[in-house]
Every structure is written in structure tokens, then in C-alpha cells.
Amino acid sequence: MKVTLINYTPHPIETAFVAARTCYSADTPSNLWERSAADGEDKISPDRMHSLLDKVINSGHHSVLEHINFTFAIEGISRSCSHQLVRHRIASYSQQSQRYVKVASDAFVTPPTIAANPQAKKIFDDFIASVNRTYQKLLELGIPKEDARFVIPNAAKTNLVMTMNFRELYNVSQIRLCVRAQWEIRELFWKIKSELARHEELRGLADYLAPKCEILGYCPEHKSCGRYPTKEEVLGEK
Numbered sequence: 001m002k003v004t005l006i007n008y009t010p011h012p013i014e015t016a017f018v019a020a021r022t023c024y025s026a027d028t029p030s031n032l033w034e035r036s037a038a039d040g041e042d043k044i045s046p047d048r049m050h051s052l053l054d055k056v057i058n059s060g061h062h063s064v065l066e067h068i069n070f071t072f073a074i075e076g077i078s079r080s081c082s083h084q085l086v087r088h089r090i091a092s093y094s095q096q097s098q099r100y101v102k103v104a105s106d107a108f109v110t111p112p113t114i115a116a117n118p119q120a121k122k123i124f125d126d127f128i129a130s131v132n133r134t135y136q137k138l139l140e141l142g143i144p145k146e147d148a149r150f151v152i153p154n155a156a157k158t159n160l161v162m163t164m165n166f167r168e169l170y171n172v173s174q175i176r177l178c179v180r181a182q183w184e185i186r187e188l189f190w191k192i193k194s195e196l197a198r199h200e201e202l203r204g205l206a207d208y209l210a211p212k213c214e215i216l217g218y219c220p221e222h223k224s225c226g227r228y229p230t231k232e233e234v235l236g237e238k
């Protein structure tokens with residue numbers, strides 16, 4: 001799996017700051033923009049911008065975060081993972097088509113539990129070899145790719161481009177960074193977080209991407225992984 005942040009809103013902190021400040025200021029957004037993005041005597045300090053953003057995030061005034069967009073190139077995840085990903089509706093997706101692109105014979109994800117078990121690995125590899133043979137035979141019989149793909153399993157690799165704003169990224173990360181999330185989508189969101197952290201001006205935003213327990217201070221799941229107590233345990237109801 002490879003995740004690359006290929007584009008994002010320029011001056012992300014300044015953009016969100018101007019959006020937030022506009023709500024509470026008699027000053028115009030264009031003046032606020034001049035003072036936050038441009039260098040000058042009355043430039044608003046980065047600390048002040050980060051501090052307002054922190055207040056906005058902690059208070060739940062999250063519409064402000066929708067002004068920051070990120071576009072990721074996501075490569076080599078399974079169709080099983082992409083199916084979970086695209087359930088998050090507040091984002092834009094462009095995914096490689098199995099109608100137009102032939103599935104490569106080696107483009108399948110092997111789950112770690114299967115890779116670590118020689119007997120399971122043999123069963124899995126034999127199955128993929130049989131899928132490849134069947135898919136190829138159907139194509140040779142003139143069956144179009146859009147129909148031959150019916151034999152392709154969830155393990156098939158896919159590539160996609162995803163644009164998601166920071167509000168949705170903040171929400172989705174809370175669910176998908178949880179150790180109880182399925183391993184592949186969890187890995188995907190850790191890579192997304194690392195991609196943000198790789199860019200100095202985005203590091204502060206990356207810090208907000210965390211599993212829900214870190215934000216709430218308790219585990220909202222039925223059973224905790226052990227990092228945080230459940231809500232019932234906190235309230236002494238268990």
C-alpha cells in the first residue's frame with residue numbers, strides 16, 4: 001500500500017483561521033487574510049492562528065475545517081479496503097475501473113494472518129492462481145472485462161484518488177485509527193496521518209488525527225483494547 005498526499009489547500013492554517021475569525025470579528029475576511037497570509041507589521045502570529053483553531057476544534061465549531069482540502073493518491077489497497085473507504089460519503093473518489101483496466105495476475109493483497117500461516121497461504125495462492133486462469137479464459141472467449149471481473153475476489157488491488165476535507169478526515173480518523181478497526185483501513189489512515197505529518201505546515205493538523213478514545217479520554221467501544229477504560233468503567237457502572 002502506498003499513500004501520497006499529492007495536493008492540499010495552500011495556506012491551510014491561515015485559510016481555516018480566516019474562516020473561524022470571520023465568525024467573531026467585525027473585520028472583513030479579506031483584511032484578515034492579508035494579515036494572516038502576508039508578511040507585514042500587523043501580521044497575525046502563527047501561535048494565535050493555531051490557538052484559535054484549537055478552540056474551534058475543541059468546541060465543535062467544525063464547519064471551519066471544511067475549508068482545508070487534501071488530495072491523496074492511494075495505491076495497492078484491496079477492493080475490500082476501498083469498499084469500506086468509500087462508505088465515507090463526505091469525500092470525492094476516482095477509482096481505477098475493472099471495466100476498462102485488466103486485472104493483473106499479481107495484483108492481489110494477501111492478509112498478514114494468511115501470509116503468516118503456510119497452510120492458509122498455500123490455499124490462498126492456489127485460489128488466486130485459479131482465479132487468474134478463469135479470468136484469462138473468460139477474456140479469451142470474448143467476455144468483456146466488465147463481466148469477466150465477476151470472478152475477481154475482494155483481495156484484488158486497486159488505485160484511487162481521494163479528496164477529503166479536514167473535518168471529514170478528523171471524523172473518519174477517529175473511527176479508522178482505532179485498533180478495533182479492520183487492519184488494512186487502519187493502516188491506510190495511519191499512512192494518511194503520516195503523510196500530513198511529513199509536511200511541516202501540516203504537522204499541527206496531523207496531531208488532531210487520532211482514535212476516538214484519545215479525544216474522549218475513554219473507549220466508546222463495547223470492549224476496550226486496554227488503552228483506555230470504557231465509558232461504563234469510567235462511570236463506575238461495570
Ligand SMILES: Cc1cc2nc3c(=O)[nH]c(=O)nc-3n(C[C@H](O)[C@H](O)[C@H](O)COP(=O)(O)OP(=O)(O)OC[C@H]3O[C@@H](n4cnc5c(N)ncnc54)[C@H](O)[C@@H]3O)c2cc1C
Pocket residue numbers: 087088089090168171172175176180181
Ligand atoms: C467498526 C465498523 C464496522 C462497520 N460495519 C458495517 C457493516 O457491518 N455493514 C455496513 O453496512 N456498514 C458498516 N460500517 C460502515 C458504517 O456503517 C458507515 O457507513 C461508515 O463508517 C461511514 O461512516 P459515517 O456514516 O459515520 O460517516 P460519513 O459518510 O463519513 O459521513 C460523516 C458524517 O456526516 C454525517 N452524515 C453523512 N451522511 C449523512 C446522512 N445521509 N444523514 C445524516 N448524517 C449524515 C454523519 O454525522 C456522519 O458521521 C462499519 C463501520 C465501522 C467503523
